[in-house]
Amino acid sequence: MLSDGSGDWQPTAALDILKLRARILERIRAFFFERGVLEVETPILSSAATTDPALASLSTRYTGPLFPHGQTLYLHTSPEFPMKRLLAAGAGSIYQICKVFRDGESGRLHNPEFTMLEWYRVGFDHHRLMDETGELVMQLLASSLSLQAPEKLTYREAFIRHASLDPHRATAEEFARAARDHHIDVPRRLRGHDDLAAWRDLLLTHLVEPGLGQGRLTFIHDYPAAQASLARVQPGDPPLAARFELYLNGVELANGFHELADANEQRTRFERQLHARTVAGLSAVPMDAHLLAALTHGMPDCAGVALGIDRLVMLAAGARSIAEVIPFPIDRA
Amino acid sequence: MATYSTNEFKAGLKVMLDGDPASIVENEFVKPGKGQAFNRVRIRNLKTGRTIERTFKSGETIEAADVVDMEMQYLYNDGQFWHFMNPESYEQLAADKNAVGDNAKWMKEQDVCIITLWNGVPLVVEPPNTVTLKIVETDPGLRGDTSGGGGKPATLETGAVVRVPLFIQNGETIKVNTRTGEYISRA
Numbered sequence: 291m292l293s294d295g296s297g298d299w300q301p302t303a304a305l306d307i308l309k310l311r312a313r314i315l316e317r318i319r320a321f322f323f324e325r326g327v328l329e330v331e332t333p334i335l336s337s338a339a340t341t342d343p344a345l346a347s348l349s350t351r352y353t354g355p356l357f358p359h360g361q362t363l364y365l366h367t368s369p370e371f372p373m374k375r376l377l378a379a380g381a382g383s384i385y386q387i388c389k390v391f392r393d394g395e396s397g398r399l400h401n402p403e404f405t406m407l408e409w410y411r412v413g414f415d416h417h418r419l420m421d422e423t424g425e426l427v428m429q430l431l432a433s434s435l436s437l438q439a440p441e442k443l444t445y446r447e448a449f450i451r452h453a454s455l456d457p458h459r460a461t462a463e464e465f466a467r468a469a470r471d472h473h474i475d476v477p478r479r480l481r482g483h484d485d486l487a488a489w490r491d492l493l494l495t496h497l498v499e500p501g502l503g504q505g506r507l508t509f510i511h512d513y514p515a516a517q518a519s520l521a522r523v524q525p526g527d528p529p530l531a532a533r534f535e536l537y538l539n540g541v542e543l544a545n546g547f548h549e550l551a552d553a554n555e556q557r558t559r560f561e562r563q564l565h566a567r568t569v570a571g572l573s574a575v576p577m578d579a580h581l582l583a584a585l586t587h588g589m590p591d592c593a594g595v596a597l598g599i600d601r602l603v604m605l606a607a608g609a610r611s612i613a614e615v616i617p618f619p620i621d622r623a
Numbered sequence: 624m625a626t627y628s629t630n631e632f633k634a635g636l637k638v639m640l641d642g643d644p645a646s647i648v649e650n651e652f653v654k655p656g657k658g659q660a661f662n663r664v665r666i667r668n669l670k671t672g673r674t675i676e677r678t679f680k681s682g683e684t685i686e687a688a689d690v691v692d693m694e695m696q697y698l699y700n701d702g703q704f705w706h707f708m709n710p711e712s713y714e715q716l717a718a719d720k721n722a723v724g725d726n727a728k729w730m731k732e733q734d735v736c737i738i739t740l741w742n743g744v745p746l747v748v749e750p751p752n753t754v755t756l757k758i759v760e761t762d763p764g765l766r767g768d769t770s771g772g773g774g775k776p777a778t779l780e781t782g783a784v785v786r787v788p789l790f791i792q793n794g795e796t797i798k799v800n801t802r803t804g805e806y807i808s809r810a
Contacts (some may be wrong), residue, residue: 397651
């Protein structure tokens with residue numbers, strides 16, 4: 291993409307692709323209308339931020355009535371926390387289509403602001419939600435791609451199939467050997483380190499993901515407890531997170547959870563993540579006290595999932611980069 | 624020592640890799656939604672010409688290479704070195720066989736080449752994209768053949784051999800694309 295010259299006012303996406311994008315959004319709304327799932331809107335700006343060390347929030351400042359001396363507000367990285375407050379308030383199953391924001395993320399599959407579809411199903415577990423996600427995505431892609439029936443693999447099965455190693459049991463040395471066997475260069479900052487989550491991510495991104503979702507939707511589920519994020523953890527050996535991800539053509543499309551509803555456990559995870567941020571030299575951010583209060587009040591048993599609309603449109607259009615499906619990526623914003 | 628962070632990575636950036644100067648060919652940002660970010664980089668060693676893949680954790684830094692590209696005029700070859708002159712400062716430099724490599728066959732005196740200097744020493748010599756050279760040897764072709772199909776080999780004054788159309792004769796000068804080694808037209 292050219293970044294100089296006078297052509298920068300023009301969209302990077304073809305108008306045909308923008309029309310396809312509009313049709314996809316229309317069909318998503320029809321899908322949820324038929325199923326009685328309510329469309330909601332929640333604030334983009336929040337006094338709290340995600341504590342996840344893997345996500346960097348952008349921030350801005352509001353000054354005026356209510357906050358005469360100014361208030362730092364974080365742009366949401368996903369609408370998860372306020373949507374859970376609505377669930378706790380008795381809204382029932384809900385969905386939202388909105389822009390979300392992530393600092394530090396730009397590339398072929400990333401733009402710092404992107405469009406997310408997020409929905410919550412009261413009474414569903416992650417397996418039922420995987421099934422519904424599969425139905426939605428198959429419907430949306432039906433006119434562009436011919437796909438076989440979706441498959442479900444555990445995180446462990448996916449690693450064994452594509453990296454010949456058990457991600458729950460492998461040591462740092464074994465991850466390093468697998469990387470070497472598959473000619474994957476190991477970043478300097480990882481060599482000799484036993485940051486197992488980083489080792490798993492290295493092999494996941496370089497070796498496992500490219501093989502996922504070939505000709506069909508692939509759901510990966512049962513993540514290591516350390517990567518539970520906001521999912522329930524089922525005790526066992528090893529304990530497994532009730533979390534799933536959806537892949538097509540090696541591209542990560544969606545991430546879902548059987549949602550953690552325990553306020554104490556949620557607080558512990560926030561605190562653990564804030565500690566991890568400090569250790570990693572990342573900025574401290576305020577945790578979401580409203581979410582904790584809502585969980586204390588009680589959130590119904592539910593599963594939720596977030597799906598990247600831009601990547602979905604990419605796959606439907608056969609595009610190689612996100613810039614081909616959004617009119618103005620960050621360098622033309 | 625100047626350094627670049629992964630956020631500065633882009634095609635063409637000159638960095639030090641394993642002690643050698645290298646140029647980034649392609650940079651891909653990869654990150655699982657809930658995981659760690661990496662930069663997957665294809666990078667060309669400017670000494671060996673080999674391209675390899677390297678992965679960085681996003682936020683890592685890499686040493687910058689003191690590499691600059693300069694336009695210089697080719698003067699002569701003394702049998703061992705190729706000598707060049709900066710047309711503005713008249714400063715002269717000599718490049719060895721490693722720097723010139725296969726491009727020697729396109730080097731014609733007075734042509735302006737791009738010399739890549741590393742710490743002031745010529746690392747790579749690139750001839751102009753298009754050179755105009757005289758044919759010193761080719762078989763007599765058939766008159767009237769203008770189709771350009773088929774063709775025949777022709778040896779140029781610098782020693783390069785290119786395929787030319789049959790109507791091109793000994794002693795003519797032609798334009799050649801040095802990147803593809805293909806005949807373009809009569810000069």
